[in-house]
Amino acid sequence: MARQFFVGGNFKMNGSKDSIQSIVQNLNSASLPSNVQVVIAPPAPYLFWAAEHNKQPTVEVAAQNCYDKASGAYTGEVSAVALKDLGIPWVILGHSERRIIFKESDELIASKTKFALDSGLKVILCIGETLEEKKAGKTVEVCKRQLQAVLDVVSDWSNIVIAYEPVWAIGTGLAATADDAQEIHKDIRNFLSTAIGSQAESVRILYGGSVSGKNAKDFRGKDDVDGFLVGGASLKPEFVDIIKSRE
Ligand code: PEP
Numbered sequence: 001m002a003r004q005f006f007v008g009g010n011f012k013m014n015g016s017k018d019s020i021q022s023i024v025q026n027l028n029s030a031s032l033p034s035n036v037q038v039v040i041a042p043p044a045p046y047l048f049w050a051a052e053h054n055k056q057p058t059v060e061v062a063a064q065n066c067y068d069k070a071s072g073a074y075t076g077e078v079s080a081v082a083l084k085d086l087g088i089p090w091v092i093l094g095h096s097e098r099r100i101i102f103k104e105s106d107e108l109i110a111s112k113t114k115f116a117l118d119s120g121l122k123v124i125l126c127i128g129e130t131l132e133e134k135k136a137g138k139t140v141e142v143c144k145r146q147l148q149a150v151l152d153v154v155s156d157w158s159n160i161v162i163a164y165e166p167v168w169a170i171g172t173g174l175a176a177t178a179d180d181a182q183e184i185h186k187d188i189r190n191f192l193s194t195a196i197g198s199q200a201e202s203v204r205i206l207y208g209g210s211v212s213g214k215n216a217k218d219f220r221g222k223d224d225v226d227g228f229l230v231g232g233a234s235l236k237p238e239f240v241d242i243i244k245s246r247e
Pocket of ligand 1: 010209210
């Protein structure tokens, strides 16, 4: 089953009007491969502005979070229904910074995922273990637990892209090796297969954690690495090299 290569850029809470304009312009002027799907996730205040300035047909925009309610007295939260209403197609959910800093539980992330999908959004669902969990040999167990919470409430995975992001690799410069990523992605796919059958073959599994213009090519030829979720390097011109890393 051919899965389209996918590169996501998570800007986190970074950037200004000027710096995001230059990232979008850099993408607009690049000759991007037509067979790579690209999704950029600017901070919420710049979301619609970035979407309006994007001229690349293969580039779409994602929110970095949304809530599991359509509207109401939830000050500061982002409505999936409002994102859809304004033409934002994607949302990142379950990022480790949301899980750790904002104490989002597996169940809340699962509920948000279901609500976002039901609202017509596509979801980049992040999973991954901390350094302590890795040292304790619990990498696959943690990924399965985080996925199981979503499997309990979602049966159609056609609008979900999974991002395996080991927490110890995020922003540290210590990327997982391509072999290790492949092995864990395979375990994740096998686990999904037992739950959702052949659908699992078409679910894209991205690797995230210190991916750069330099190391992206190392992951070529790894069958279950279907792309990347990129943090820091998505703010730099090397993001284009990552998008082109399969050429
Ligand atoms: C991320 O935050 O999703 C991420 C992968 O960050 P970085 O690429 O900077 O490690």
